[in-house]
Amino acid sequence: MAGHSKWANIKHRKGAQDKKRGKVFMQLAKEIYVAAKQGGGDPEMNAHLRKAIDKAKANNVPNDNIDRAVAKATGSLEGVNYEELTYEGYGPAGVAILVETLTDNKNRTVGEVRTAFNKNGGNLGESGSVAFMFDRKGYLVIDREEYPDVDEEELMLEAVEAGADEMETNEDSFEIYTDPQSFQEVREALEASDYNFATAEVTFFPQTRTHLEGADAEKMVKLINALEDLEDVQEVYHNLEADDEIMEQL
Template sequence: MAGHSKWSNIKHRKGAQDKKRGKLFMKLAREIFMAAKQGGGDPDTNPPLRIAVDKARSNNMPNDNVDRAIKKATGDLDGVNYEEYTYEGYGPGGVAVMVKVLTDNKNRTAADVRHAFNKNEGNLGENGCVAFMFNRSGYLVIDRPSMEADEESVMLEAIEAGAEEMETTAERFEIYTEPESFSDVKASLETSGYEFVTSEVTMIPETYTELDEEGVEKMLKLIDMLEDNDDVQEVYHNLDADESILEKLA
């Protein structure tokens, strides 16, 4: 799983820009809604819901919003019915892209996603055309400057907690887990006093597609357009972009 810094650098660059709180809270509420609908409204017995709630709270989503999303899913409040879909395709330069959506209107969302690909020199493909390039993984990020612990100590505790791997950059400790053990690893490290700036189960690419500055700019426009769609929950991709190019374009 080595080499994920290519992916995480772009992910954190995007995360720093995704602070439109109303839009973000709406996406988080839909994620909570789906998890509660599929597995019940108790986070203690529904791990996907617990992950979704933790993600919402890490983004400072009010508890009232969290409770409302759960109640809508369990029938205690009236609300629209969302369905989950994943679209796959290729961005500029052949970058693999997966788009996870929650929508109450599949036709509208499919048309919007296709439009985003077409407008940004991409192509929407068939289901399965790029999914094999990604692995589902738990992902935990600790802000390194805020920690007094050294790399070896964090790594040992992460491994003892059940993590698969840890990578270190100047800014972050990045911990990877099996999806099934994500909640246990996170809980164990939290008990040890660690706090996370990111904690989620996500899709990580096995290989990467490198683009020049022009290609990176086009690909980031596609990501922006997709993420600006209210129905889009997550955009996964395998873009490899040089840090200097990302800083320039930012």
């Protein structure tokens, strides 16, 4: 029985990993579809598409999936029309949440998002109810281990000259922040200097954070995970602050 139990646990764990991997592939394929639909199927002429393809390749999305998403968007294949929608709401104890979705069925998506909020101690809010609590920025992370001899001051000057707003140096990384409109220009300038990025994206940062402990923190983790498990959800942003043990559950 012990062996059977162990095998059952392994199968369950692998099944969960495969499910999550499949969802990531689908999310990234949708991003490619939208980018190609809006700006054309040539990544050399479409910076948004190039960024989406780079992100997909970094997550080991097969080339066939990438090509199929571009083909659907450009009319080479029969496809569906996706719409980008953002939902706003509150979690336990007033934690602010932004949910970015990509969907071909708005009614299905809003229903699933609302259910996730309601079942996990949150409330879906009106448009504009929490968005003002976040700043949208370009975010580039360079792994210091990959560049042990880099001169911090020179890197910062190069990033700022390219259009970056600021750079923070941590024990294991350099974090560069840009205006969303300057993101691609800064990225390309640093790539031309042979820098690789551990992370390169335009994302949301909370202006302030809400610290939770105990049951409220656990509820918040369940809400975030429930939202991220939804097929149409691309990203979940929040201003939760909690102990490391809690944050590692996300």
